[in-house]
Structure formats: structure tokens, C-alpha cells
Amino acid sequence: MAAQVPQGQLAAPSGGIGSWLAARLTNIAPLITLLFLIAVFSALSPSFATVDNLGNILRQVSITAIIATGLTFVILTAEIDLSVAAVANAAGIVVAFFTLQESYVNIANVPLPGWLAILCGLAACFALGVANAFGVTVIGIPSFIMTLAMLQIGAGICAMLVRGQIAYAVPPLIKTLGSGTIGPFPWIVVIAALFLLVGHLVLTYTRFGRYVYMVGGNREAAEYAGVNVKRVLAAVMIISAVCSGIAGMLGVAYFGSAQQNEFDEFLLDSIAAVVVGGTSLFGGRGGIGNTILGLFVLGVLNNGLDHIDIDSFLKILIRGLILLLALVINVYAQKLRQRA
Template identity: 35%
Template sequence: MNNQTTLEPSQKKSFILLRNKPFIGLLIFAVLVSFMNPRFLSASNMLNVLRQTSINAIISAGMTFVILTGGIDLSVGSILAFCGAISASLMASGQNAFLAIAVSLVIGGILGMLSGMFISYGKLQAFITTLVTMTLMRGATLVFTDGKPISIGFGDNTSLFGSIGAGNILGIPTPIYIMAVVYGVSYYVLNHTKFGRYVYAVGGNEEATKLSGINVDKVKTKVYAISGVLSALAGIVVTARLFSAQPTAGSGYELDAIAAVVLGGTSLAGGIGRITGTITGALIIGVLGNALNLLNVSSYYQLMIKALVILAAVLMDRKSKK
């Protein structure tokens, strides 16, 4: 979408402002929070915000691919928990850290691919299919872990695995690097590859995309597989950070991921959105949570405030699009 070349200068300015509205909103919000609590802009707190945001941001990147095609994935939190439990179990049994990571990522991709196949080839609704996957994998996680945390154990191999979630490189937490790589690759795929163009085309007009000869079912299956892999990656990071897999890990993460994508300007109808907007949306949620903690707002009120902020953002976004 490059309509800027046909617009008047004043229209170009409005277009740029609308296109970067999530980022501008993030900056304004950060400035307001810094006035309320000067500690917010400290280097240590900024790194803490980025580290806390990284999990949701990784999941949200996969969710962006799905929503751009007009779909939805409610299973991301459950896949995170299940793949985290798999990686912890392999580590506890003395397996190599790289093997544990690879197996978990493959399982996440397969689970996402299966959901995608039911949606694309089976013509089932994405909401129902991923709701079933969410419930099924949450139950599978509880059965696999027997409802108890799985510790990854101790040793050099464990330290290597743990560095993924709890390590630092040049003073910056490892999850931040992982988040940056995920978004760098996602940006390239969506903006500089055929597959990326197909993703936008499917979300923009699925029937026209079919008529142009593109295999829509394959594209939709792949985006759910990508979502599954990134959910598994987030599960590995969470497990490595805690040095254990929690059977309830990832509960509610699907809602935060969807919120980050929507706050970033991606349309739930598909075909419109940017991966750079998603990282901004994830940061808005992360900054909001951090600000409420710094201001000593009760956790009972935090969920309500977060819901109202997201609702207000979606309403304003819809109004601006009209």
C-alpha cells in the first residue's frame, strides 16, 4: 500500500500520522508515566519493561500473521505451556539443550499446522478450531505434568538452557535479543517475500486470491504453523527463565497477544496491518503494566484498567479508519 505518492502534502502528513499512531501513542503514554514516576525512565526499568514484554511480543508476532489472513488463534497460551513442559521434561531427563529446544519448536509447529489444516482444508471456523486446540492442549499439559511444575534440574547443560530466559549479553537480557530477531525475520518475510504478499492478499480478498492461482489453504496452514512455532519459542523462554515448567503457564496470553496486534493497528478483518505496529502494541501493554506496578495500583484493578485502555484504543482506531 503506497498511496502517499498520489496524495497532497497535507494529506501525506495525515497519512503518516495515522500510520504511526500506535507509536505516537506509546511515546505520549511513556512521557505521562515518567512525570508520574521518575523511576520509569531509568535504564534498569526500561530493560525490565522490554524483558517482560518479550514473551507477549514473540507470541504476538505469530498472531499478526494469523490475523492478517483474517483468522484468529486462541491456542497460543496452551501451546506455550505444553511445549514449555516438553522442553523442561527433556532437560530433566538429561537431554541436550539444543535437542530440547528443537523438539519443542517442532511440536509447536505441528500443533499450529494441524489447527491450520482443520481451518483451511476442513473449512472449520478459526475461532472454534483454536478454542478446541486451546482446551485440548491445556488438558494435555495438565496430564503430562500431573498438574505439578517440572524442574529442569542443574548442571552445565541446564545453565546453557537457562541462559535463554535468564541470561544477559552485554548487559541486555537474552529474551530482548530473541524478540528483536523474531521481529526482524517477521518484518522481512511480510515485506520482502512472496509469502508475505500472499498473507496480505488472503486477508484482503480471499476469493480474488484464489482466482489468481494462489494456494490459499497452504498459506493459511503456514501462518498457523508460524504461530505455533513462536508460541513454543515463548514457552521455552518462560521455562528457561523460571528454570521450571508451570502447568498453568500462558493462561490468558492469547488475549494479550490479540490486544497487542489490534493496538498496533492490524485489522481483525485481515489484510491491513504491520508487524512494526504489533511490537508497538506489545510495548504499550508492557508499559501500562509496569506503570501500574510503579504507581502501586492493586492487581485487582490492573486487569480492569488494561481492558478499558484496550477498548478505548480499538474504538478510536475504528473511528479514525472511518
């Protein structure tokens, strides 16, 4: 068997500067974009390049970071999960619902204890992840279609539970982790950093992480090497759902309420964070480091646009153009690697 290249990396280029650029284009482009955005917004707004605003950016991307951590696993296997925002919303509403409402499974007819409400939220996102995994690996439904259907199912769960109302109660632990601080640092930023760290360690130093890269890089070769491809795909779908669910529960405390469609914008943001950072849509290349870079690009972009006087509708257009540019670079880099 030929020697394998370390996961997420390319073999040393042998075709000069062109091959070197082709190998690193998806890493160089987002870094240049980030530096350019920082320079532009710093020049246009004196309040942008401050320590306090850096803290604002970290808080603003923390929920997206938790969702994007799980989504990175999925995209590395050349799959997609369009249900992440709906799963986050459903888990957040479930934990608020069972904290606030009278539960049919509670004989005393009172709200469930906080820890049990949290378990209900975790069970909900885990179950939705298992449903995604079953549809993709057992039935054989393409992940795009399966998770698109799950997006609707998650939205239906949210609508059924809240019925247009807003829930405000969450367990004390969720409230602390979602909106509290540990010294000068918000808990939600610390948790997001821990998720990213654990995701990086798993992808870089574990056998499962190597399998994720192998499945995304060459699924047929992975099968010949003895990797249980379906099991890996099922695992990443569940990981994505659980990360989304935890982000949703913490997000309810962060936003101060649980309501329908609260997390809709996080679908685009989380996918953009992974792709803009340089993780390949074709699987097998990238990782959590790229996702962190993408998170900073999006965080700086969104925050910087709020610091300058610009039409709110134009902000949406600019974000869309940035994502389109990242997709073009992603596809172009893949073609360059194939030629190299």
C-alpha cells in the same frame, strides 16, 4: 489488472485531511497513546523514566513479542489464533518433562539429551500448528472455533504431563537463551528482536509476505491472482504455533519453572499487542512495525502501573479499557477507509 498498492500501505489519499487521517488513524492513535503513557508515568514516578527501567520493559515484553510475531501473520490474513498461550505452555512443559522425566522412548530409562528434548518441544508445537492448519484449511472449521478447541487440547497436554507438579529442569541451551545475557543484553531480548526483524523482512520483502497481505486484503481477488489461499492460511497457522512454542520453551527458563497455566495471560497480551499497535482485525493492513508499537504501549502501561500506587484489580480494568479502545479505533478506521 489494476495496479496494486504496496503491502500494508494505503494509496495516497485524494480527499484532503479527512482521507489522510483515515489512512493513518491506526498508526497515529497508538503512537499518541504511547507518548501520553510515557508522559503520565514519568510525571507520577521518578523511577519510571530511567535506562534500567527501559531494560525491564524490554525483558517483560520479550516473550509476548515472540508470540505476537507469529500472531501478526495470522491476523494479517483476517484469521485469529486463540491457542497461542496453550501452545506456548505445552511446548515449555514438554521440553521440561523430557529433560527431567524418564522417557518411555529412551531405552536407557534416563532423561533425554538436551538437544533431543528441545526437538520434542519443537515437534509438539509444530504438530499443534499442523492440527490447526488442517482444521481451518481442509475441514473448513472457522479459525476462532478451531483454535479455541486447540486451546483446550494444549491445556490437556499440560495437565497430563505435569499433573499439578512443577518442573524446574531445562536443557542448558534453553536456560542460557531464556535467562542468560550476552554482554549487557539479556539473550531473550535479543532473540525477541531477531524474531521481529525476521518477521518484518518476510512480510515486507518476500513473495510469501505479499501473499499474506493479499489473502487478508481480498481473499477472492487473491485466488483469482493465482495465490493458493489455503496454503498461505496453513503456513501462518504453523508459523504462529512455532513462534508460540519457542516463546514457551524460553519462558520456562525465564520464569525458572514449568507449570500448568503459566502462560495464560499471554493470550490477551499477544492479541492486544498486535491490535493495539494498529494491525487491522479485518486483515491486509498493518505489520510487525505496528506490533512493535503495540508491544511498547502494553509494556509501558503494565510497567508504569507497577510504579504507581494503584489497586491491583484496577490495573486489570485499565488494561481491558485500553484494549477496548484499540478495538473501537480499529473498527472505526476500517469504516473511514471504506468511506474514503
